[in-house]
Structures are given as structure tokens and as C-alpha cells.
Amino acid sequence: MEKLPFNIETDLEKIGLSKPIKITCMVTGSASDNYHVKNKDGDFLVKILKYLLDKDRLLYNSIMISGEKFCPTFLLKKEFYPFTVLVFKWIEGENIFLEKLSDTSFKNFIFSYQTFLSTINKKIKEMVYPAVSLEDRLKQIRYFPFFVNKQISEIKKDLSYKPNLKIIHGDLNYKNLIFRNGKLESFLDFQEFSWGCPTEDLIRLLITNAEQHNFFRVNYTLRLLKIMLENTKFSKEDWIYGLNVFILIRYKRKLKRKALKGMFSIIRCNFLYQKIRKEIFLFFAK
Numbered sequence: 001m002e003k004l005p006f007n008i009e010t011d012l013e014k015i016g017l018s019k020p021i022k023i024t025c026m027v028t029g030s031a032s033d034n035y036h037v038k039n040k041d042g043d044f045l046v047k048i049l050k051y052l053l054d055k056d057r058l059l060y061n062s063i064m065i066s067g068e069k070f071c072p073t074f075l076l077k078k079e080f081y082p083f084t085v086l087v088f089k090w091i092e093g094e095n096i097f098l099e100k101l102s103d104t105s106f107k108n109f110i111f112s113y114q115t116f117l118s119t120i121n122k123k124i125k126e127m128v129y130p131a132v133s134l135e136d137r138l139k140q141i142r143y144f145p146f147f148v149n150k151q152i153s154e155i156k157k158d159l160s161y162k163p164n165l166k167i168i169h170g171d172l173n174y175k176n177l178i179f180r181n182g183k184l185e186s187f188l189d190f191q192e193f194s195w196g197c198p199t200e201d202l203i204r205l206l207i208t209n210a211e212q213h214n215f216f217r218v219n220y221t222l223r224l225l226k227i228m229l230e231n232t233k234f235s236k237e238d239w240i241y242g243l244n245v246f247i248l249i250r251y252k253r254k255l256k257r258k259a260l261k262g263m264f265s266i267i268r269c270n271f272l273y274q275k276i277r278k279e280i281f282l283f284f285a286k
Contacts, residue, residue: 006080008035008048015078015085017044027095027175027188034188036090043090045072047189048083055084058191060127061120062086065190068123070116072186093180098209099220105182106224110202110231112184113172117198121167128167129194134159134241137248141255145263148251151270154277155244161237163197170194172201173208199234199242207246207272221272222279229283236284240277247273 012020017039024036026045031054035046049055059077066074073089098106134155144152169176170192178186206228210221229239247269254266 006048006083006085008033008037008046011080012037012039012046014080015046015087016076017041017046017087029175031191032189043092044075045088045090047086047088049086049191051082054191057127057193058189059084059086061124061190061193062088064123065120068119070112070184070186071119072188091178091186093178093185095175095177096179097174097212098205098224099217101179101182103223103227105179106227107231109177109184110228113198113201114232116187117166117168120169120193124167124193127193129170129192131165131195134244134248137245137252141248141252143255144251145255145266147267148270151247151273155248158237158240158244161241163199163238163241165195166198167193168196168198168201170196170201172205174205174212196245197234197238197241198232199238200245201242202228202232203239203242203246203276206276207269210272211269218272218275222275225276225279226283229280236280239280243273243276243280 006014008023009020012018017037018041020037020039022036022038024038026034026036028034031051032047032049035048037044037046049058062072062074065071072091075087075089077087078085101109138152138155169187169190171189172187176188177184178188206221206224210217250269251266254263254269
């Protein structure tokens with residue numbers, strides 16, 4: 001078996017950190033892993049990017065917003081082909097599901113997200129993915145099963161709306177949020193920064209949180225959506241746009257293979273899509 005070029009348990013000295021006292025895995029993903037490393041010098045957040053794609057993007061964005069409010073402080077990086085290791089100042093807190101937050105804490109998170117958006121839009125001028133229109137997202141999907149015909153028909157009716165684009169996080173989910181005592185401490189993972197509508201981030205957060213459970217917590221998810229609607233100034237069209245972007249991204253990912261598991265995932269996602277869409281229309285009809 002080929003020896004990997006970097007091992008978090010044995011090779012910390014290679015990146016300039018002293019021997020660890022304790023290493024805790026926070027998040028593992030297909031693109032990167034996050035670790036809490038404690039040694040005699042203190043506590044650190046160590047991110048291991050597993051392949052070359054987006055390493056420059058992640059590094060640039062991390063440096064540009066280093067130390068800003070809700071952004072970790074960048075310390076150093078090392079290359080171990082094909083890995084890239086980034087080290088940040090440790091952020092005290094944890095990843096938690098949204099249902100563990102009180103309504104007040106969730107409302108405070110919405111304000112924090114908007115502060116974060118303001119920060120990155122002032123700081124980041126490059127290394128950002130371009131916006132992809134709904135029309136282009138539709139073209140990227142080769143086929144649609146019959147049971148999504150209703151959703152596709154709805155989306156096609158919405159194609160004329162063009163939102164006011166900003167730089168958004170692009171991968172907002174509970175694993176990329178650090179909370180402490182119900183308050184947001186930091187966002188994580190900045191390689192997916194892209195031009196888009198902020199509702200794309202918020203809808204992604206809402207639905208991916210719901211998908212972590214065997215059964216969607218529909219009432220809870222709709223309550224969180226209502227807090228989002230009440231505490232932002234986005235239009236109905238902005239929210240529908242964000243919802244449409246998310247569902248098309250999910251179709252593209254799950255329909256690559258005609259696997260039963262993927263089809264089941266889409267059916268579940270469509271169910272929540274319709275509930276959220278209806279709730280958005282009801283809110284703005286008041």
C-alpha cells in the first residue's frame with residue numbers, strides 16, 4: 001500500500017507544529033478534513049485539502065478574510081503533493097444541527113450571516129466562481145425522470161427573473177459553521193465562494209440540515225424558513241430563485257447515475273421543495 005505524503009497523527013512537525021497532545025477530527029469530506037490539534041504551543045484548526053482542485057482558491061480566500069468577524073485567522077500552509085495543509089488559529093466551539101438552536105439564536109445567526117456577506121463582498125475581488133443561470137443549470141442535466149416534471153415546469157416559469165448578485169459562501173451547511181453557547185463563532189471552508197443570490201446559501205443550509213435526518217422535520221424546517229423570511233429583505237423572487245438553484249444542483253448530482261438511492265433522494269428533496277415553495281408564496285401573500 002502506498003504511503004500517503006502527510007499523516008496528521010505523525011507528521012505535524014513537517015508543517016511547523018510541535019508534537020500533538022491531542023488530535024480531534026471535526027469534519028471529514030470528499031475534498032478536505034478538519035482537525036482540532038492541541039499541543040504545547042496551543043490549539044489549532046488544521047485543514048487537509050486532499051487534492052489540488054481549488055487549493056489556490058481556498059488559500060487566497062482564507063488569507064483575504066483572515067481574522068475578520070466570523071472568519072478564522074490564517075497562520076500557515078504547507079504542500080505535500082497532492083495534499084495541501086492549512087493551519088488556522090483554533091476557534092472554540094462545535095458543529096451543531098440547526099434544531100439545537102433556539103429561535104433567538106437562529107435569528108442572531110441570520111444577522112451574522114449578513115455581516116459575513118458584507119465582509120467577503122468588501123474583501124474578495126477574485127478567485128470566485130462565476131454565476132450560473134437557471135437556464136444553464138437546466139442544460140447541464142441530461143434527462144429528468146417523470147416525477148420531477150412539475151418542478152421543472154415551475155422552474156421554467158421562473159427563468160425570466162435575474163437576481164442582484166453578490167459573492168456568497170457557496171457551500172453553507174451546518175458542518176461549515178462553528179457555534180459556541182448558541183452563538184455563531186465562525187464560518188469554515190471558503191473554496192466555493194461564488195457569484196450568486198444569498199438565498200442560495202440560506203436554502204442550501206435549510207435543506208441540507210433537514211436531509212441529515214431519516215425523515216424531514218418539515219414543521220421545524222418551515223419554522224426556520226419563516227425566521228429567515230422575517231429577518232431578511234430578500235424578495236419572493238429571490239427566495240424562489242435560491243430554491244430553484246438548489247433543486248437543480250441536487251438533480252444534476254443525483255441524476256448522473258440512474259441509481260435507486262439517488263432517485264429516492266430526489267423524491268424526498270422534491271417533497272421538501274414543494275413545502276418550502278408553498279410557504280414562501282404564503283408569506284409574501286400576507
